[in-house]
Amino acid sequence: MATVPVAAGPPQLSTRDRWAQWARSLVVPWYNALLTACCLAVLLPGGWAVGVWAVRWARWDVVGANLRLFAVGTYPPAQAWRPLVALVLSVALAAFTGWALRRRQRRALWVAVALWLAWPAAVLGLVAPVRTSLWGGLLVTVLLSAGGIVLSFPLGVLLALGRRSRLGLVRVVCTAYIELVRGVPLVSVLFMAQLLLPLFVPGMRPDKLLRALVGITAFTAAYIAENVRGGLQGVPLGQYEAAYALGLSPAQALALVVLPQALRAVLPSIAGQFISLLKDTSLVAIMGILDLLGVARSVLAHPRWLGRQAEVYLFVGAVYWLLTYSLSRASRRLERPELHGRVE
Amino acid sequence: MRGNGNAAGMAGAGAAGGWGSRYRAWEVGAQALFALLLVLAGGLLYANLVRSLRALGLTLQFEFLSHPAGFGIAEGPAYQPGDSYARAFWVGVVNTVRVAAWGIVGATVLGTVVGVARLSSNRLVARLAVLYVESVRNVPLLLQLLFWYTAVFLNLPPVREARAWLGAIYFTQRGVYLPALRWTQAGPALEVPQLVGFNFQGGIRLSPEFAALLLGLTVYTGAFIAEVVRGAVQSVPRGQWEAAQALGLTYGQTLRKVILPQALRIIVPPLISQYLNLTKNSSLAIAVGYPDLFNVGHTILNQTGQSVPVFVLIMASYLAMSLFVSALLNLYNRRIRLVER
Numbered sequence: 001m002a003t004v005p006v007a008a009g010p011p012q013l014s015t016r017d018r019w020a021q022w023a024r025s026l027v028v029p030w031y032n033a034l035l036t037a038c039c040l041a042v043l044l045p046g047g048w049a050v051g052v053w054a055v056r057w058a059r060w061d062v063v064g065a066n067l068r069l070f071a072v073g074t075y076p077p078a079q080a081w082r083p084l085v086a087l088v089l090s091v092a093l094a095a096f097t098g099w100a101l102r103r104r105q106r107r108a109l110w111v112a113v114a115l116w117l118a119w120p121a122a123v124l125g126l127v128a129p130v131r132t133s134l135w136g137g138l139l140v141t142v143l144l145s146a147g148g149i150v151l152s153f154p155l156g157v158l159l160a161l162g163r164r165s166r167l168g169l170v171r172v173v174c175t176a177y178i179e180l181v182r183g184v185p186l187v188s189v190l191f192m193a194q195l196l197l198p199l200f201v202p203g204m205r206p207d208k209l210l211r212a213l214v215g216i217t218a219f220t221a222a223y224i225a226e227n228v229r230g231g232l233q234g235v236p237l238g239q240y241e242a243a244y245a246l247g248l249s250p251a252q253a254l255a256l257v258v259l260p261q262a263l264r265a266v267l268p269s270i271a272g273q274f275i276s277l278l279k280d281t282s283l284v285a286i287m288g289i290l291d292l293l294g295v296a297r298s299v300l301a302h303p304r305w306l307g308r309q310a311e312v313y314l315f316v317g318a319v320y321w322l323l324t325y326s327l328s329r330a331s332r333r334l335e336r337p338e339l340h341g342r343v344e
Numbered sequence: 345m346r347g348n349g350n351a352a353g354m355a356g357a358g359a360a361g362g363w364g365s366r367y368r369a370w371e372v373g374a375q376a377l378f379a380l381l382l383v384l385a386g387g388l389l390y391a392n393l394v395r396s397l398r399a400l401g402l403t404l405q406f407e408f409l410s411h412p413a414g415f416g417i418a419e420g421p422a423y424q425p426g427d428s429y430a431r432a433f434w435v436g437v438v439n440t441v442r443v444a445a446w447g448i449v450g451a452t453v454l455g456t457v458v459g460v461a462r463l464s465s466n467r468l469v470a471r472l473a474v475l476y477v478e479s480v481r482n483v484p485l486l487l488q489l490l491f492w493y494t495a496v497f498l499n500l501p502p503v504r505e506a507r508a509w510l511g512a513i514y515f516t517q518r519g520v521y522l523p524a525l526r527w528t529q530a531g532p533a534l535e536v537p538q539l540v541g542f543n544f545q546g547g548i549r550l551s552p553e554f555a556a557l558l559l560g561l562t563v564y565t566g567a568f569i570a571e572v573v574r575g576a577v578q579s580v581p582r583g584q585w586e587a588a589q590a591l592g593l594t595y596g597q598t599l600r601k602v603i604l605p606q607a608l609r610i611i612v613p614p615l616i617s618q619y620l621n622l623t624k625n626s627s628l629a630i631a632v633g634y635p636d637l638f639n640v641g642h643t644i645l646n647q648t649g650q651s652v653p654v655f656v657l658i659m660a661s662y663l664a665m666s667l668f669v670s671a672l673l674n675l676y677n678r679r680i681r682l683v684e685r
Contacts, residue, residue, distance in 0.1 A: 025467045032466040039468055169375045173382065183666040184659050185624035188638060195651045199396040200389050282484035286631055293487055300494075309495035317483045317491070324482040 073136015136290035148216040156224025181222035231262035271331035436640030450562035455569025493556035553634035576607035
């Protein structure tokens with residue numbers, strides 16, 4: 001028997017009707033007409049002025065001339081294939097993971113997980129033969145935020161477990177750490193990592209970029225810990241009890257029953273953390289590290305590009321916007337219920 | 345916060361958590377081991393620190409705070425370069441509180457307006473609100489601050505060419521001049537800034553640094569608050585709207601008397617965290633040269649090399665402010681919370 005699909009939700013409007021509804025909302029009732037008039041009174045002259053500036057007065061050549069700097073900083077051109085290969089591999093891996101998730105290919109998913117675990121080492125192995133002082137631009141921004149989230153994730157899970165531990169001392173120490181870090185700004189943590197870290201490990205002079213990564217990791221771990229704690233609290237007590245009834249030890253119950261559920265529930269908020277980390281890595285520019293924003297500042301310091309602040313900052317802002325907006329769109333798909341069922 | 349059940353679940357079936365209960369033998373051992381590791385790691389780091397500081401000719405003391413600072417601070421409460429480091433730091437704290445307080449006021453107003461605008465039946469207004477929220481939230485705050493400061497406020501016309509907005513507000517390279525409300529013997533009077541010679545006199549001057557930081561923080565946090573407000577308004581059940589309309593309330597009355605009082609309860613906790621974020625984000629003042637507590641602390645650190653005490657001071661200040669703001673708002677939250685019987 002042929003089945004007729006039943007339309008769900010409100011009746012579908014034709015495109016013309018939708019536009020008519022849109023237009024109607026601008027003028028009905030009377031205060032909407034007033035609002036529209038006020039908006040247009042500000043928007044039209046403002047938009048016109050910005051448009052004229054962007055076309056007539058802005059000198060966008062500063063962007064084209066420095067495109068390489070914005071992408072990889074002073075990374076030697078002969079070695080530019082290294083970050084490029086890393087990028088292609090990452091995109092391929094992400095696409096593969098997405099495919100495995102959508103198709104619920106259990107074996108492929110395990111392969112993907114294994115590859116993701118090996119991924120930081122692979123990327124580092126590809127990019128690292130060039131001195132870090134030559135790294136820059138988007139490359140540093142992406143590496144710092146990806147490295148930060150990968151390193152802070154296990155630390156955050158440990159802190160969250162510690163905060164819920166039955167052992168009083170562990171609980172107090174973990175809680176104190178989390179609250180201390182969450183109470184102070186990231187800049188202060190980054191400056192501490194830059195200035196104090198060398199004092200704590202005398203004899204060694206840790207790389208500037210590494211110090212920034214340590215600061216970012218220490219900071220993000222506290223926030224991830226709070227996310228994970230939320231996920232742990234969301235696992236019903238019955239799950240623990242069922243696990244114990246099956247004869248699992250507390251450690252087994254945690255690793256096999258509770259954590260998988262908790263972590264799956266916090267996946268979207270971890271993705272949100274990654275997105276805000278991507279923005280926050282721009283703070284390393286204050287420390288003189290040439291990430292995307294740092295490169296923008298150093299380009300503007302060049303006498304040839306004096307007075308191009310608006311052009312450069314708008315361009316860099318657009319790059320950040322594209323990255324974070326597309327990531328947040330992608331992460332919204334993580335919240336879809338079909339990804340939370342069992343993967344066969 | 346920590347439910348009894350959670351702790352019990354972690355440790356074993358049926359065991360009650362908390363300090364009061366007795367620990368099993370392995371738990372005592374584990375804690376002792378943890379304490380030992382903690383002391384060992386802490387001791388090692390401390391020894392390293394003292395050794396490094398000695399190599400630099402420094403000791404871990406706060407005594408330097410009474411020495412004369414010797415550097416100028418562009419704005420804030422009364423201060424001379426001859427004053428002590430402690431006084432300089434205090435000026436920074438006051439400046440942080442000043443920018444954070446105004447920022448909180450501005451971001452709350454902006455966020456509420458935009459949050460309600462997102463729900464407007466006027467599609468243009470709703471679209472514009474979405475455009476604002478999505479474009480501001482997805483760009484780093486530091487970038488926005490640098491944009492406002494270097495591309496906008498430092499590019500304003502020089503003082504003598506400044507145009508009056510609404511007859512009394514001047515945007516110039518040297519800052520923003522606003523009319524001030526002053527109490528005279530004849531009652532309150534509006535004091536309008538006047539161009540006298542090469543500069544304005546009267547009124548209030550906001551330095552470009554302060555104005556850029558305040559605008560950046562307001563615009564950025566406003567976008568997050570708008571989302572908080574929208575979420576809270578949407579979380580009020582539709583039935584409440586319909587019931588209010590059935591009672592003959594107008595849209596404005598419905599919003600004011602039915603929806604917002606209910607939404608407020610949901611708004612307050614995330615609002616607290618946005619206020620705290622704004623306060624912490626004001627530390628980016630260092631990028632635009634506004635002398636907030638972090639910026640002044642950094643200058644003190646550069647002059648004295650006393651990195652550890654200065655960082656202790658900075659962290660303690662931010663923690664104190666965080667605790668103060670969240671205590672205040674928690675108090676308020678307790679008052680507006682739904683009282684069920």
